[in-house]
Amino acid sequence: MTKPNYAGTTLNERLFAKGVLNEFDAAIGDKDRVKLIELLKAVEVDNPYxxxxxxxxxxxxxxxxxxxxxPDGREALAICLSDLWAEQSDEPPTxxxxxxxxxxxxxMRGSSMALERDMLFASASET
Ligand SMILES: [Zn+2]
Structure with missing residues (x-):
């Protein structure tokens, strides 16, 4: 089986050639990001996300x-990662x-520490 050559083709042409155009449209309709990204990766676009x-x-x-x-779903976290040992004077990349x-x-269960829901979601614990 030869690998399709997608160079110079539009996204729709790629999806059609792969036979997933309807699936793709359905994923957009359902706002199914996981499926959408899977399909975009399958047709080898540069930036599926x-x-x-x-x-x-x-x-x-x-x-x-x-x-x-x-935003209206389950409680969620934004976790910022950076080099612990980066120079304090610099803004380390994150x-x-x-x-x-x-x-x-x-x-992320630690050996001696745990995530603190009550501290992170203060309003949820006030009743
Ligand atoms: Zn999750």
Whole structure:
């Protein structure tokens, strides 16, 4: 089986050639980011995440489960990573990752520390 040559073809041409155009349109309709990115990767576009964002809006994907994170959904975290030993005088480069709180709590269990839901989501604990 030969690998398709996608050079010089549009996204729609690629999706049609792969036979996933309807699936792609359905993924946009459902705002199914995971499926959309899978299809975009399958037709070898350069920036599947950027294209998905432009098609269905800026979205956050859970680092752990891969599911979408919606503002009106489950509690979620933005986790900022940087080099602990970077020079204090510099603004170290950072990487942001996003996760459902539940997913992070389950997967980031420390040996002596735990994520603190009550501190992170103060309003949720006040009743
Ligand atoms: Zn998750």
């Amino acid at each position: 950027g294209i998905a964002n432009s098609l269905i809006g800026l979205g956050y994907q859970c680092w752990f489960c891969g599911g979408g994170i919606e 990487q942001m990752i996003y996760a459902h709180f539940d997913c992070a709590e389950m997967r």
